[in-house]
Amino acid sequence: MFDSIFIGMSGLQSFSKGLKVISNNVANMNTAGFKSTTLNFGDMYYQQGASGFRASYGGAQFGTGVAALGTHVNFQQGDTRQTGNPLDMSIAGEGFFVTQDANGGDHVYTRVGQFDFDDAGYLVEKGTDRRVLGFNSNGTLVPISLDAMRNNSPQATTEIEFLGNLSSTATAHSINSVKLIDSLGAEHTVRLDLAAKTGETGVWTVKMVDGTTETAVGEIKFTAGTPAASNVLTLNYAPAGLPAFGVTLDFSKSITSFASGTSSTLTVASSDGVVAGTLSQVTFDETGVMTVTYSNGEESTGMQLALAQFESTDALVQTTGGGFTASDPKDAQIGRPGSKGLGNIASSQVEGSNVNLSAEFSELIVMQRGYQASSQIVSTANDMLRELFEMKGRG
Template sequence: MLDSIFIGMTGLDSFSKGIKLIGNNTSNMNTPGYKGSSLQFGDLMYSGGTPNGVSGGGGSERAGTGVNTFGTYVNLKAGELRQTENGMDMAVDGLGLFVLKDLEGALRYTRAGQFDFDLDGRLINRNDKSRVQALDGEGRLADVVLEGQRVNPPSASKRVSFKGNLSSSATDQTISNVNVLDARGTTRPLTIKLASRGTEKVGYWKVTVLDGTAEIGTGEIGFKDGAPIADASKVNLDYKPAGQTEALPLVLDFSREVTSFASGNLSTLAFASQDGFQAGTLSKTTVDENGTVVLTYSNGQTRRTQTLALMRYESPEAVRQIGNNQFEDTGVGGLSLGLAQQSGFGAVRAGYIELSNIDLSKEFSELIIMQRGYQASSQIVSTANEMIQQLFSMRGK
């Protein structure tokens, strides 16, 4: 009977651990990236035996000594991805965990990509300020930083495009306010004058480029059957803006949306676009599906910088939960680093967060089972205690 009390106590202890684990799972049902755990049960050693020493079979007298727990099993199944309105929220759609480096320099891993840039321009985990890691071309980990990238410098115009019809029956055409940018991002209005070569060279036009009243270059373009001639559709010149020492290469491009058909003296040829831009400040930061950080500037330009590192494991035993939605290396091996959408790694989804993989209905079902097991074990202890009390009472008589 004393053995029965001991056996019942092992049940009480084990089922109480199970209830505690279910409580932890349930309380984390809304924790981003949380992975549920389940308790592993096992029977304790057996004692006794049959007279002939053969255990097992129908005549065995061996009896168990209760139940034991052998730790927890972590369910690493991915949770649902839910969209947020924060571009720095990230989730991995497929295999992989984000790599973090904590304040002591130890590597941590997480599926809960709740990141942001700190005042120093480093990408950090919002929960504990650990630094998000990128992977360079040589396979080395590095912090993701914005140093030197908050401003996008200006770029001088290199190509100026035109569109419209240059009347083949006209003798000249002037295009004013062809605005280009110099190396400082300053707008420079140019004037383009076109003069027909007439019968001297049918279909060809002399192009003269003026900065104010100063001529900065000339060239020639030609048309055949109304379409630009491939090797006579661009004018190349070196443009040195007033007050600057360095000449800028500039191409006037008439090759794409320009025609030359007869239309009296009316020409619709006009300035279409140029590829220079002014200086811009950082206005938006996000990450593409490959995990590359994409910076967007106020001047409409974008820049692709570092690529986030991902880690995956060959066995669940390679990682363990340590809190703060993070895992650490157990030291048994089987971890590998890589990049999103390469070598089996999943894609990075910016503006999404992975939810907990807890199934509440399953947890409640398990809770009922644990509760009944605890009640049954309690009943065993109570019954065995009553039997002992009855035995003592019989002896007293």
């Protein structure tokens, strides 16, 4: 009967561990990237009973109880939910994000996908400060960083293209607020005045007006309303305190010169100069490539996220923050999203928990009944022992 108490106690201990696993699953049902676990049970060793027969002839064997062998992680992908945060990412398919502590150490693999940039400019997993790893331009696996990408350098204006109609029946036309950017990113506004040349049909003079200063630029020509290929002028602009720089004015493409009274629509179509820009947004495309957008409208591409996969997920061990470590780091096969069986990246959404609440409640009932039954075994064995001791006392 003492053995029965021991067996009943093993049931109590094992089912209480099962309840602990279920409790953790239910508590994390809304945790992004959480993977549920189940507890595996196994019967304990057997004892040979004392009988008049050898074991091979049907000798009795008695079990010694149940043991909680360990947990099994369910890696089934959870449902995704939109967050609106471009730094939240999920993996559509196989793979794990690869992270690492700031001081190095073993890689930690995760599917949580809730990231942000820290003060040092590193992409980190929220709540853990583990740095997310990716491939740099040399293909080396390093922490993803905004180093040297926080600002966008200015670009001086080198070319301006025009479009519209310059009325052949007009005598003058002005293009106001033509913006020129110098090499330091400063913006200058000038005006271009066009005047029909007396005695030469289809010929116009072009001059720049900067405040009170007028500078002749050149002439443009039209034949039957069509611009000449030579209508490409060079404007030499000298901002105060800086050396002069040349700007190409292209009147040779998307413009015409037909009769339209005194009204002309000729205006600036495009200009390649940009002022200095500061970082305004960071996004990742489906292949994990980082794109930085600046306040001046310019974009720049950076590093690419790395993903890892394993031939068997049994080699992974759970750690804090929804992460996993590999029992053997060599088992990790690290590559780029969308290649070698790895999934693609989806931004502004995260993978939810894969906890099945209905299944957990069903398991909860099983654990509760098992615990109650084991408790009843201990109670019954205890009653039988009490009766035995009372019988001996009466004897």
